[in-house]
Amino acid sequence: MAEVYAGLASRAGRDRGATPGRFALGTFALANGALSIAIVSVAAAVVNESLVFPSLGPTAYLLSYAPTDVTTTPRNIIVGHLLGVVAGYLALVVFGLLDAPSAFEADVTASRAAAAALSLGLTAAFMTWLDAAHPPAGATTLIVSLGILTTPHQVTALMIAVVFLAYQGIAINRLAGLRVPLWR
Template identity: 50%
Template sequence: MTRRRVRRLAVFRLERLERRRPRRIVRAVYCGVNSFVSLVILAVVAEYSHAPFLFPSLGPTAFLLFHAPLAASASPHNTLLGHLIGVLAGWFALAVTGLLAVRPDLEDVDARRALACGLALGLTCGLMPLLDAAHPPAGTTTLIVALGLLRTPDHLVVLMAAVVLITAQGFVINRLAGLPYPLWRLPSAAAEP
């Protein structure tokens, strides 16, 4: 990359913008614009692939990535593993309750579906701290799966691909903004017991 291009990118560094404008305004615009751009990109991928690259838990994931990018819960480690735990726990709960092949019905939730949701959320909420991968939006992901909204292996692969894409977007955007966003996890998070 030429020096001129690097200088042009420096305009987008948060630190530089915060010297000229109120920090709160800069951070609000940064979070809002980048969350919007990230989800629009995923929506375009969903439209052209006809696959579920857009689902509710990506909203709070985008918020964490751009509002609190240096929080442990926003690190790639926590984002990717948290959602993976949610997907696997949701799928496991569907399998245990015999609902893998049952279409979702949000208007008539029966005891098996309620059990699947409770089991999935309990496993997700228990495993994330155990594996040091807390990412609150994964609680939504596990319910999406346990409710049967995304339940086929193809859907689950696409779901995780969408999480990888938004995490990669967060990495690139936060680094371009001059933030020390981690490649995998925050140094302090890796050192915690």
């Protein structure tokens, strides 16, 4: 978060070498995190589509807490969540769970547990192989493999929200004076 303070200090014409206080950094995280999800929520209301998902929370947090980390580049955010969606969906197909009730509507069966395990393993492996680490994608793959979001419409909405969040996070961080990449 030191880079956040340096960027804000630069914008304000203050000493970039000053040590940021926890309160200042927490305030930035509060504003950035809340604004990130608020913008996605407003967009969801405008288009009358559910675009707010649990795995967006950790992504929004990382965009405010570690905005220059490789895990928060748009490439890693988008590719990571996409891998999570694909792995989760593949696990549903492999274990015959596409039409099964979610793990929250029915008992967690051996098939559901295996689907969750497979989806997380595949997501982690492919993020590693593709050098596209984004830890919140682990939540995305579980959202799909546990049956919470399973239809093509739902996972498309999820990915639209991910892309939107990634780029509005970039915009906010650039406004704060940070040099964050547009893709990688």
